[in-house]
Amino acid sequence: MNIRFGPIFTFVLVAVAIIGVSWAFIANASPYVTVSEASKSGANNVHLKGTLDKTSIRNDVANHVITFKLKDVNGDVATVDYSGPPLQDMNQASELVAIGRMKNNRFVSEKLLIKCPSKYEGKEKPQI
């Protein structure tokens, strides 16, 4: 019998580790959700993605909360209470992702991801 157990052991260990890592990522990943999914989800790190209704932005000076409405792909609208750091480009944002959780039918968020269409690769052409 001349089977080398070392490599087999290593292989099994590595396989188990990779499965473990994948499982950990899959189980804990923060999904991008729609409004109805966010309402059902109990997680506090869901990524709610939608288009910003610019007319709905409200700035509560006293409490430093910015409130706005976000419309998802299904057309459902959620009211977001955002209390995170101030943003530069909220006005120019078309799509944004609010990270947080649903609480009393409002989406409470401290972090926004903003994609500005004109930031890196604009569609505008020179005016001539």
Place this chain on the structure above:
Amino acid sequence: MEDLSLSLPEAPAWAMFAGVAGRVLVYATIVFFFASIIGWLRAPKSPGMERLGKVGFWLGACCLFLTFACLASLFQGNQFQYDYVFGHAESNLELKYKIAAIWSGQQGSFLLWAVCSAIFALIAAPRTGLYRRWFSIPYALFLAALGAILAYETPFNVIPEVIQNGKILVPPTGRGLVPALQNYWVVIHPPTIFLGFGSLTVLFCWSLSAMLNRNPIAWVRMVRPWAIASTAILGLGLMMGGFWAYETLGWGGFWAWDPVENVSFVPWVFGVALLHGLIIQSTKGTYIGANLVLGGLPFLFFVYGTFLTRSGFLGDSSVHSFAEMQRGALWVLMGLGLATLIGFLAVYLTSGRRLSREFSKPPNEGGANRESLYRTSNILLSLLAAATAIGMSMPFLSSLVSKRNVAIQEWLYHQVLSWVYVPLMILLAVTPFASWRSLGWKALWSKVFNVLTISVGLTGFALLYLRHPEWGLNADQDKTTLIAGALDVKTVYWVAFLIFLSLFATIGNIWRIVESLRRSPMSIGGFVSHLGIAVFMAGMILSRGLERHERFNVTRSSPDEKMGFSVTLKEDPKPEQLFDRNHKMSFDVTGPDGTFVARPGLYYTEGPDGPKPMVWPHIQRYGTHDVYLAMGPPAMAFWENPEFFKPGERRTIQDVTVTFHGYDMVGQPGTAGTKFVGKVTVEYRGEQFEANPTFAIGEPGTMPVTGQFRVALSKIDAATQGAELQLYFREAVYPIEIYYKPMTGLVWAGAGILALGGFLAAFYRRTKPTKPGQTGELDSIQNSDSENEVPNDNAPAPIA
């Protein structure tokens, strides 16, 4: 429209020539590299063909350099008729930013990748000896593929709109370089990191050539300085990226596990594994097959990562918003990735595995020797890279499987990677004490024992220090960290444990440096870089783990106080200065360390949707910590948009009730100086204010204060007697975030030590070029064999 175009200058002939030349050169690149491939393929049969292979490669590379020169000249000469130049530069950019703008877009960064790869090819190829033929062929194929991508997505497109009446006109300026990129790091970080990426191709082609030449022995000694250089340059590039983020982006951190960061991190870790694998092979003559794989992995993972970040699959999960590539170019990139992967796997399976069995020495006797510890750390390093790659791929895999996107957040990376990090750090401390000859665990333990004792003792002191904020380091005592998804412990203790690992590794490596200084300075490079890693990680862990963070809202009349800091605005900025790139605000910040003046940058650029604010953080450095102050753009308008009111209308918008009673006109209609005086009532939280904002033709109106607000009359509608009103904050509100980041100095120190170690190692391992023919195949195998018998100089000195 027409008359404006007449005033624009016509494009100079040189610029139009440079554009055409650029396009032609890209095609020439492809042609020359294919000629080189044909030459090298036929070289064994006819000697003249080898010449074609070499010359073709040289010419192909030169065409790439010239293409880059063409693009650079267009940027330098403000040739905004080119779409790419228009999109990434503007006329009044400083020269260094014009250079940075070249690679700020998709096409330019691909061109930079190609140029950097070609530079390395030209330096490395003459030193590849007997491997040169099979080194050059895949390399040329790769560069030709990059050429094809550049031919699809050329940066030399002229904007169709500037062609008028058969003339090509030059727009006065372009859209400009994204302000966040206008920073000195952006001038040096991308070339450094792309040089690192370019060097990965050398490792890949060399290992491929080692398999195709059926000689997996000789390449190990030859490739080693390249592996060191590659890891050092890529590592340097990664760190520069982190420092750039810290100094300019206002996140308050160095590293965020962003997909773009991971794309460089994964190849770097595999490169580190390769370095250690090469040491095993050159000393013990084993690990042959693994090295062949590890030589290819950094490049393969980089191509995969490039595909991920450029394909648009990562979409919302990256802070870097990349434009999606054109489909054609994306297919070329995907084809390139798949072809390299399949080709590499096929060569490995058909020849690499057999070679590994044929040439491998009998495995070591086991026990606590350096080889087994290196093997273990290589498994851990590969797991670290693989885990990061899995995390980075999750959004992509998830959108393939379930058509939906997921994101992996920073804490999850930390949770998962800790499992690999902890044993790796222990190995970092222990391995320097192991020798190549098996010692037995007991002997190793007796060597490490002193180091362990000292580090446990120092960790005790560190913990004492961390628990006593009054001694200078004001760490958050109440924060908790979830370990292994189950155990909730105070962050301070978890950080103390991680610091223990760093101390263990630091002291172990210092111990070995001191010993080696006397006996064999050649091995110092490794220990120094390991010391650098330990110090660097200590800085990263302390500055992130024990960070404190609070938000402030400051106006001219109301300072804000939190976390022991008080922030006061000395004066509002003057409006005329706000468009100056170098404009800085002035805040007096009083904190535990006394008072300093924070000068975060704020300025506006004219954008298509009105002025766009741009901010820079202020970093106040102290011996034990940084105070990092990130200011957001000031809030001025309370309502997002001006609102139209009919006379007598009363409306509540954002909790403020405004009544517009109408307006009076002062002066003659249609003449300058005519004023309209509005009559407005503002109600907010039980308080009521009357105000008379004015709107004047040809001069600024007044915005009277109404409680917390100012009300402005921004437009008059004569037909309805209505008006547009806007509410502003009475004073601009400056949102500020202060991060208290302990021990950031260690991050810089560690980076410096690591870089020093890398260059020390490369310096002692540099090889002289070998001429082909001098090193015969058999010859070199025997050569390296005989040298392998001698245990490496890395063997430690016995400790008394």
